[in-house]
Amino acid sequence: MAAVYQALHRRVSSLACRLHSTYVRKMRYLNQLKEDDSLCRQAQTSGTFYLFHNLSPFLQKAGKKYLVPQLSATEMRQILEKFPEAEQWIEKSVLIGCSDEHRPRFALDLGALDKSVIESELQGSFTDLRKALFVVDSEDSPLLASAQSLLRWHDSHQYCSKTGQPTQKNAAGSKRVCHASGVTYYPQMSPVVITLVSDGSRCLLARQPSFPPGMFTALSGFCDLGENVEEAVQREVAEEVGLEVQSLRYSASQHWPFPSGSLMIACHALVAAQQAEISMDTLELEEARWFGLEEIVEGLKREPGSSKQGDGSFLPWFPPKQAIAHQLILEWLQQQTAQTA
Ligand SMILES: NC(=O)C1=CN([C@@H]2O[C@H](COP(=O)(O)OP(=O)(O)OC[C@H]3O[C@@H](n4cnc5c(N)ncnc54)[C@H](OP(=O)(O)O)[C@@H]3O)[C@@H](O)[C@H]2O)C=CC1
Ligand SMILES: [Mg+2]
Known part of the structure; x- marks a missing residue:
């Protein structure tokens, strides 16, 4: 039996090694280009x-x-x-x-x-x-x-912001150079934190006036210069819904092309159940509220088209699977289901 395991282990290791070297060779080739x-x-x-x-x-x-x-x-x-x-x-x-x-x-x-x-x-x-x-x-x-x-x-970077002269891209488009000033510009993206706040039994979702009717999502916000991820999460939650984050956990990240290339950093945050009263920033948000487990399960089943009711109002629905907000909501649901099982 041990020999079978060893043979299997060797096969898996050699497969992993081959996969790895394909990846490494590919990355090195791209870097050369x-x-x-x-x-x-x-x-x-x-x-x-x-x-x-x-x-x-x-x-x-x-x-x-x-x-x-x-x-x-x-x-x-x-x-x-x-x-x-x-x-x-x-x-x-x-x-x-x-x-x-x-x-x-x-x-x-x-x-x-x-x-x-x-x-x-x-x-x-x-x-x-x-x-x-x-x-x-x-x-x-x-x-x-x-x-x-x-x-x-x-x-949007065809001119040097220092000299106003045209910039030239390299062949791959991984940078642009201003030959007058010698400045090299590299493609930029903006870090954005996206946070699913929970009070232990409910999660907090919000909507901005520009969202499609009925769509609710996790709180998000651009990181300020000099801030780390933890500080950005705490500040955004305080600014947008007036709550104090007790603890947070990183989940995953995603490149998001709107408004012009963001790195979405997704986290779960916990607030104290006794201090979970929302005080919403009405300049940015139209609605922010707590959702229970059942409401999340129902909302995940809905699509934009199926959320409209007879009286013209909309039942809540959540971003599709391509958006990292969807993953945060699914993770919260799994965690809650595991806790209540
Ligand atoms: N993939 C996903 O699952 C999700 C992605 N998102 C994305 O997250 C992004 C940020 O969320 P949002 O709540 O709007 O952010 P914020 O809460 O930070 O508010 C947006 C405002 O911040 C200001 N701002 C600060 N820095 C920047 C910057 N680098 N680029 C643009 N605006 C900036 C702008 O204000 P002003 O114009 O007044 O200067 C803007 O209107 C959105 O673009 C959205 O597409 C959001 C939810 C889900
Ligand atoms: Mg925001």
């Missing part, structure tokens, strides 16, 4: 391309599914030939990853070109990211989110 412009330009000739138009990704509909097509360099040339100065367009692409076989993936925004020509040629449509993220396969949404954030960053 970021550092070496000529290698990256060469890679553009064998890579695949995701298309955007004014930051909306290109999708194709196949039955009920939405696909995110990857175009080959040849297909890209065929499309770009329809427009003047085709060659310049490939230069604008940014590196967003590569396959395990080291086939690089790029994203390219063709915002200055006539979108109807591209849409009819490729039989699909450029779709707002707020819709696209929720209709594509779950492995495609993080890719669209990070590609759009990078394209957005390039679009």
